[in-house]
Amino acid sequence: xxxxxxxxxxxxxxxxxxxxxxxxxxxxxxxxxxxxxxxxxxxxxxxxxxxxxxxxxxxxxxxxxxxxxxxxxxxxxxxxxxxxxxxxxxxxxxxxxxxxxxxxxxxxxxxxxxxxxxxxxxxxxxxxxxxxxxxxxxxxxxxxxxxxxxxxxxxxxxxxxxxxxxxxxxxxxxxxxxxxxxxxxxxxxxxxxxxxxxxxxxxxxxxxxxxxxxxxxxxxxxxxxxxxxxxxxxxxxxxxxxxxxxxxxxxxxxxxxxxxxxxxxxxxxxxxxxxxxxxxxxxxxxxxxxxxxxxxxxxxxxxxxxxxxxxxxxxxxxxxxxxxxxxxxxxxxxxxxxxxxxxxxxxxxxxxxxxxxxxxxxxxxxxxxxxxxxxxxxxxxxxxxxxx
Numbered sequence: 001x002x003x004x005x006x007x008x009x010x011x012x013x014x015x016x017x018x019x020x021x022x023x024x025x026x027x028x029x030x031x032x033x034x035x036x037x038x039x040x041x042x043x044x045x046x047x048x049x050x051x052x053x054x055x056x057x058x059x060x061x062x063x064x065x066x067x068x069x070x071x072x073x074x075x076x077x078x079x080x081x082x083x084x085x086x087x088x089x090x091x092x093x094x095x096x097x098x099x100x101x102x103x104x105x106x107x108x109x110x111x112x113x114x115x116x117x118x119x120x121x122x123x124x125x126x127x128x129x130x131x132x133x134x135x136x137x138x139x140x141x142x143x144x145x146x147x148x149x150x151x152x153x154x155x156x157x158x159x160x161x162x163x164x165x166x167x168x169x170x171x172x173x174x175x176x177x178x179x180x181x182x183x184x185x186x187x188x189x190x191x192x193x194x195x196x197x198x199x200x201x202x203x204x205x206x207x208x209x210x211x212x213x214x215x216x217x218x219x220x221x222x223x224x225x226x227x228x229x230x231x232x233x234x235x236x237x238x239x240x241x242x243x244x245x246x247x248x249x250x251x252x253x254x255x256x257x258x259x260x261x262x263x264x265x266x267x268x269x270x271x272x273x274x275x276x277x278x279x280x281x282x283x284x285x286x287x288x289x290x291x292x293x294x295x296x297x298x299x300x301x302x303x304x305x306x307x308x309x310x311x312x313x314x315x316x317x318x319x320x321x322x323x324x325x326x327x328x329x330x331x332x333x334x335x336x337x338x339x340x341x342x343x344x345x346x347x348x349x350x351x352x353x354x355x356x357x358x359x360x361x362x363x364x365x366x367x368x369x370x371x372x373x374x375x376x377x378x379x380x381x382x383x384x385x386x387x388x
Contacts (some may be wrong), residue, residue, distance in 0.1 A: 034108040035115045037061040037130075041100050042166055049144075050158035052134035053089055053098035055151065058159040059132040061107045062170065063115060069125035072177040075167065075197070076113060076130050079184025079213070079348065083136035084234035089152050098134055111356035112181065119357050126177075129167060131186075135159055138189045138259075141239030157244040160193060164200055175201050180209045183348040184282065187214020191261050191272065192245060198270040208271040211261070212350045215276045216283060217327040218260045222316065223293035228286075232259040262327040273338040274328065275349060278321040279306075282347040288320050306345050 041057045042050075050058055065072060080097045083089035092098040113128045114120035135141055135156030143154040172178070180197040182190040194209035201207055221227045233256035236242060242255035248267035249258035258264045265272060281303075289299040302309035309317065321343070331337050349355040 034110050035063065035113075036106040037063045037109050039100075039103060039105050039107065039132075042162060045159070045162035045166075048158060048162055049153075049155055050162035051153045051155050052100055052159070053083075053093035053136060053152055053154075054101075055146075055153050056100040056134070058134065058163055059100040059103055060163055060167075061109070061130045061132075062167075063109060063113075063128050065125050065127040067125050069123070069127070071171075071174050072123075072126040073167075073172050073175045074112065074123050074126045074128045074179045074181065075172075076128070076350075077139075077180075077182030077186030077189045078130060078133040079182065079186040080133045081136075081185055082138065082235050084231050084238060086147075086150055086152065086238075089136055089154075089238075090150060092136055093152065096132070096134070098136065100132065100134055103132055103134075110351065110353045112350040114353065114356075119353055121357070123179075127171065131163055133186060133189075135239075137235055137239035137241055138185050138192060140192060140236075140241035140244040140259075142244055143240040154239040156239060157241075160189075160196075164197070168200060172200075173202070175205050175207075177206045179207075181212060181350065182210075182214060183212045183351050184214060187211040187348075188216060188259075188261065190214060191265050191268065192259075194268050194270045194272055195246065195248075208273060209268075210273045210275065210350070212275045213277070213280060213282065213346075213348045215261045215265075215274050215324075215328065216287065217262060217324055218257065219287060219320065219323045219327075221287065221293035222289045222299065225293060227290050227293055229256065232256050235259065262330040265331055269336075271336040271338070272331075273340070274331070275340045276324075277344045277346045277349070278324050278341050279317060279343055279345045280324070280347055281345050283324075284317060284320065284345070288316070 039059050039061055041059045043057045045051070046057050052058060083092045089098070096102040107130060109115065109128060112120060112123060113130060115124050117124045137154065137156040139156040139160040141154040141156035142158060146153055178201055180190045180194060190209050190211045191214055197209065198207045218229055236255045236259055242250065245255055245258040246264050246267065249264040253263045285303045289303060299313065302313045328339060
């Protein structure tokens, strides 16, 4: 296993001022450098029952490759959390995370999806796809019945199959190199569907999976309760996900545990690369210190800006980092596993140009000493990916 990690004395912080500078930079990038790619709503999938929460067709954005990348594919899955009960799913179906009719007709491709060789030198000329996320189960749900009162469709697994089949027909069946990637809930999808993605491609294709901020861990919250375990169990039961989780995991563990990468990734055969912050901001806010575990809001200021964390809160967060690294160790020591773990207070790093590759990104050479702690270096990560 290849593993690189930043080890700060204290948690690395981005101040509000720094985030404002980052936001301004990104606005400039979006105006001057971004490619906007039109949406494909897969209407043919509706007859197969492969639909979003509201019954609308699944969707994706495809920008064709060219030159040396014409037979290479990067399939990236949108993130956006989950819905674990009917109330949450009803709210979700009124947004782009539950209905393709609520999605923008054009989407900016930046970071790992950019077509600019200056900003994305490894993948700029590949066929690049962003699969939109509208099912709320990381593409694992499959419930036939539709409640006539709620009209909710739990069909994430069907969406996955329908979109994959359509991409194969559009040329992915000829892929020489292919990467399945995703951010957050999409990063979890890239783990859960990693082997099934590989199985659809030619046997001589070079296939790898990249999970960005998708390694969610099973850990107790600040109140001592197992909130996230209960939450994932509710998702699996509501969406009927059990049969669409990796069978290599469900033969050993219960389905709710197989929604956690520390269990489901153990037996994945396809090369898998994990990119994550050890102080993942979403996990700190929603797994370690969710609102239900902090009824008096003692963690509110800390979660908003970790400069405002107390000494005890910093210690709790550092303990979370230890738990995170322990969960990563479940992957074992395999040459088909790669890790890039930094100590940013961040969530998702491949989609934003600043954290993927930009003119002022730090360059990490051949040594792990003296690493800056704020930004991921894309050059280092893609080189590491090439070696597993």
